[in-house]
Amino acid sequence: xxxxxxxxxxxxxxxxxxxxxxxxxxxxxxxxxxxxxxxxxxxxxxxxxxxxxxxxxxxxxxxxxxxxxxxxxxxxxxxxxxxxxxxxxxxxxxxxxxxxxxxxxxxxxxxxxxxxxxxxx
Numbered sequence: 001x002x003x004x005x006x007x008x009x010x011x012x013x014x015x016x017x018x019x020x021x022x023x024x025x026x027x028x029x030x031x032x033x034x035x036x037x038x039x040x041x042x043x044x045x046x047x048x049x050x051x052x053x054x055x056x057x058x059x060x061x062x063x064x065x066x067x068x069x070x071x072x073x074x075x076x077x078x079x080x081x082x083x084x085x086x087x088x089x090x091x092x093x094x095x096x097x098x099x100x101x102x103x104x105x106x107x108x109x110x111x112x113x114x115x116x117x118x119x120x121x
Contacts, residue, residue: 002027004095004112011118012085020080020115022095034078035098038091047104085119092116
């Protein structure tokens, strides 16, 4: 049974930090990589961070230097450490399998429930 379960979101002030978690099934972790996407109201869902099976990472320019993606294969979990958060980071965050050699697209045909991140004063 495949599933994606995101958690860790919340409301923080600008400059604050959050750590998001994504628990996936073992079959999902057999994919080439895992990524975090986000979607703000009225905007298209976008890939913000990806980590390959070998541990290489890539980030969208808007989060580079502030966000860190990591994975713990033993726990079937992908993390997104978010530092120095900005109001522009406000969105629902989702995880999915990603093959970055194909493009910044989800590899699965379904999504988890996502977790809301709100950054405001």
